[in-house]
Amino acid sequence: MIQITFPDGRKREYPEGTTGMEIARSISQNLAKEVYSISVNGEVWDLTRPISRDASVKLHKWEDEEGRHAFWHSSAHLMAEALEKIYPGIKFGIGPAIENGFYYDVDPGEGRSISDADLPAVEKTMMELAAKNEIYTRKPVSKPEALAYFTGKGDPYKLELIRDLQDGEITLYNQGDFVDLCRGPHLPDTSSIKAIKLLSVAGAYWRGNEKNKQLTRIYGITFPKQKQLDEYLEMLEQAKQRDHRKLGRELELFTFSAKVGQGLPLWLPRGAMLREKLEFFLRKVQMAHGYQQVITPHIGQKELYVTSGHYEKYGKDSFQPIKTPIEGEEFLLKPMNCPHHCEIYSSKPRSYKDLPLRLAEFGTVYRYEQSGELHGLTRVRGFTQDDAHIFCRPDQLKEEFLKVIDIIFIIFKALDFNDYIAQVSLRDPNDKAKYIGSDENWEKAESAIIEAAKEKGLKTVVELGEAAFYGPKLDFMVKDALGRKWQLGTIQVDYNLPERFGLEYIGSDDQRHRPVMIHRAPFGSMERFVAVLLEHTAGKFPLWLAPEQFVIMTISDKFNDYAEKVLKLLNNSDIRGFFDNRNEKIGKKIRDNELRRIPYLLVIGEKEMESQTISLRKQGEGDKGAMPVEEFARFVQEEVKRQLQILD
RNA sequence: GCCGAUGUAGCUCAGUUGGUCAGAGCGGCUGAUUUGUAAUCAGCAGGUCGUGGGUUCGAUUCCCUCCAUCGGCUCCA
Numbered sequence A: 001m002i003q004i005t006f007p008d009g010r011k012r013e014y015p016e017g018t019t020g021m022e023i024a025r026s027i028s029q030n031l032a033k034e035v036y037s038i039s040v041n042g043e044v045w046d047l048t049r050p051i052s053r054d055a056s057v058k059l060h061k062w063e064d065e066e067g068r069h070a071f072w073h074s075s076a077h078l079m080a081e082a083l084e085k086i087y088p089g090i091k092f093g094i095g096p097a098i099e100n101g102f103y104y105d106v107d108p109g110e111g112r113s114i115s116d117a118d119l120p121a122v123e124k125t126m127m128e129l130a131a132k133n134e135i136y137t138r139k140p141v142s143k144p145e146a147l148a149y150f151t152g153k154g155d156p157y158k159l160e161l162i163r164d165l166q167d168g169e170i171t172l173y174n175q176g177d178f179v180d181l182c183r184g185p186h187l188p189d190t191s192s193i194k195a196i197k198l199l200s201v202a203g204a205y206w207r208g209n210e211k212n213k214q215l216t217r218i219y220g221i222t223f224p225k226q227k228q229l230d231e232y233l234e235m236l237e238q239a240k241q242r243d244h245r246k247l248g249r250e251l252e253l254f255t256f257s258a259k260v261g262q263g264l265p266l267w268l269p270r271g272a273m274l275r276e277k278l279e280f281f282l283r284k285v286q287m288a289h290g291y292q293q294v295i296t297p298h299i300g301q302k303e304l305y306v307t308s309g310h311y312e313k314y315g316k317d318s319f320q321p322i323k324t325p326i327e328g329e330e331f332l333l334k335p336m337n338c339p340h341h342c343e344i345y346s347s348k349p350r351s352y353k354d355l356p357l358r359l360a361e362f363g364t365v366y367r368y369e370q371s372g373e374l375h376g377l378t379r380v381r382g383f384t385q386d387d388a389h390i391f392c393r394p395d396q397l398k399e400e401f402l403k404v405i406d407i408i409f410i411i412f413k414a415l416d417f418n419d420y421i422a423q424v425s426l427r428d429p430n431d432k433a434k435y436i437g438s439d440e441n442w443e444k445a446e447s448a449i450i451e452a453a454k455e456k457g458l459k460t461v462v463e464l465g466e467a468a469f470y471g472p473k474l475d476f477m478v479k480d481a482l483g484r485k486w487q488l489g490t491i492q493v494d495y496n497l498p499e500r501f502g503l504e505y506i507g508s509d510d511q512r513h514r515p516v517m518i519h520r521a522p523f524g525s526m527e528r529f530v531a532v533l534l535e536h537t538a539g540k541f542p543l544w545l546a547p548e549q550f551v552i553m554t555i556s557d558k559f560n561d562y563a564e565k566v567l568k569l570l571n572n573s574d575i576r577g578f579f580d581n582r583n584e585k586i587g588k589k590i591r592d593n594e595l596r597r598i599p600y601l602l603v604i605g606e607k608e609m610e611s612q613t614i615s616l617r618k619q620g621e622g623d624k625g626a627m628p629v630e631e632f633a634r635f636v637q638e639e640v641k642r643q644l645q646i647l648d
Numbered sequence B: 001g002c003c004g005a006u007g008u009a010g011c012u013c014a015g016u017u018g019g020u021c022a023g024a025g026c027g028g029c030u031g032a033u034u035u036g037u038a039a040u041c042a043g044c045a046g047g048u049c050g051u052g053g054g055u056u057c058g059a060u061u062c063c064c065u066c067c068a069u070c071g072g073c074u075c076c077a
Helices: A020-027 A029-034 A065-086 A116-131 A143-153 A158-162 A226-241 A244-250 A269-288 A302-308 A309-314 A338-345 A394-414 A439-456 A496-500 A526-537 A557-572 A586-595 A606-611 A630-642
Strands: A003-004 A011-014 A037-041 A044-045 A056-063 A101-107 A137-141 A170-175 A178-181 A195-205 A212-223 A299-301 A330-333 A357-366 A382-392 A420-426 A460-464 A473-479 A485-494 A516-521 A550-554 A579-580 A600-604 A612-619 A622-628
Touching: A011 A020, A020 A029, A020 A037, A029 A037, A029 A550, A029 A557, A037 A065, A037 A382, A056 A394, A065 A101, A065 A116, A065 A170, A065 A178, A065 A212, A101 A158, A101 A606, A116 A195, A143 A158, A143 A170, A143 A178, A143 A606, A158 A178, A170 A439, A195 A226, A195 A550, A212 A226, A226 A600, A244 A526, A269 A382, A269 A394, A269 A526, A299 A302, A302 A309, A302 A330, A302 A338, A338 A382, A338 A496, A382 A394, A382 A526, A394 A473, A394 A516, A420 A439, A420 A485, A439 A473, A439 A485, A473 A557, A473 A622, A485 A496, A496 A516, A550 A557, A550 A586, A557 A579, A557 A600, A557 A606, A557 A630, A579 A586, A586 A600, A600 A606, A606 A612, A606 A630, A612 A630, A622 A630
Parallel strands: A003 A056, A420 A460, A550 A579, A550 A600
Antiparallel strands: A003 A011, A037 A044, A037 A056, A101 A212, A137 A170, A170 A178, A195 A212, A299 A330, A357 A382, A382 A516, A420 A473, A473 A485, A485 A516, A600 A612, A612 A622
């Protein structure tokens, strides 16, 4: 007998070789139907794998990531089985479970391709196979056996994967006629896979390397119940409604023009107002934190970027230099503000007493992003960074870094961004050639970031190879409506540019010293920030940010004069809004302005004119009753003040 | 840049197996209506069916190029 310990600490005896499924059944038959995998001493196993020693276990249902993972991973195998039936000779790459569903990378073979239109047939075959209740069987094999099998099958990608594996840790799984190299775990059989949707087809480079062959990646998702699939698809539809590209058009915030050029956003009046308010907000925060605004040009001599290293790193695949007509001097559209700010630093001798020097600029930069990369406002070719560079003494670095984190917290709090990921982006230790600067400087910079994040109690994830070429970063990532992660705020420690630009200050010892630089942008870029904000709020901005805070609507045009008077009064009270003077019924005007996400709708008719009031409607909440005009003005001012309290 | 898909009026979308096939709703304009809390009615104007080429007696429809967009991959200072 072996002793099994459950998560709640209870222990129970089972015969040696018992399986997860048997343990589940011993608790209840219903449970047995709902579990998909089991953790044995922290390792996730198949439910059918015999347990031969005392162990701590946890059974995983759909609600657990481990349960869904096994479900989707098994679904990927099921899809592969179906693909092999429909496309004999198809080659397989990798087919993992992902956050929402699974994918499999396949090579359909010369002259064959798979497109969206082919997916329903694959789905159908998967359904048929699933209904056969095929059993997933695990089989440990030796490396030579594994190599022999896939050589026989002629699957070069699997062979490549096997070569990187250690003998003794290789397992094959099969269900029906399909055999795959796989670590597992898997479902006991295919019977629980009841609802299948293959979502999309995409190209994906083998092993994520651009130089390798591009395989066809098929994304799909499966569920134990049809209802869950319906709900998931409904959720995707809902997310589409919050897409910032759709909302940007509907709310008339921004647009694009193929004539102007792809990836170059045009901000419409309402969008410009929104940006102005965001900038105003950050300016105030920064002023309180000792920043000084500067302004620099949109271009700079090519030499400037040769000095900074940007030219060597990005010059060839970037917008190419523009030239003066007579002298032929070369200038670059600025891809970064830091070199300009470095030159401001060195415009006069600096003393240790001047530091830290915090130079801020809403700097518009231009970068050549690959055409396939452009995406609404989140990935563009021209954008404005809420940039600043802090030049400080090494002994001030940590404190300055912590203060920047505070600013990011202030912003995220004011805009209700609670769901972010703090990512420590370090350099790839195996590819140091990608970066400039000495190991010593990198180590100093990386440990400064890690320490600061720790001190702030930030829960961080560490990503190797995600650093900027001149220094490591602390990035704040936020998800969009469809769960795609975007980097917003960023803080970067940089010992390298000060060196390249020969920046110095005179210390208290009367000697020359080198300052350290912090690059930081709490919003990241105005464009991307607005995009993510739009998707988070579905266009319902907080009152202080709303491009239009109120709209006046009259019951009939008999009250237009009074409405004009109210409009003037409110505008004079520094409240933004307009008079919807269309000759429409009140219901129509309410509907239209609700859809435009105007926070306050003011209805004016006979009663209101007589009593010098307005009838107030709050967006999404309906009628709030009558209110004197002055009171409404105060009410709005106070709400804005309350929302911006964080600035005080 | 790569793989796959899409592109019909300002927006959302119908339509043509190549031949009265250029349509609807919303939006816009004009008029009527003077309205009480999520769509008043009527009329009118809008499109060289993304662009350029080709096949054909004939192309919005078939083929190619380019442009833009969408889903991914790679990249992201």
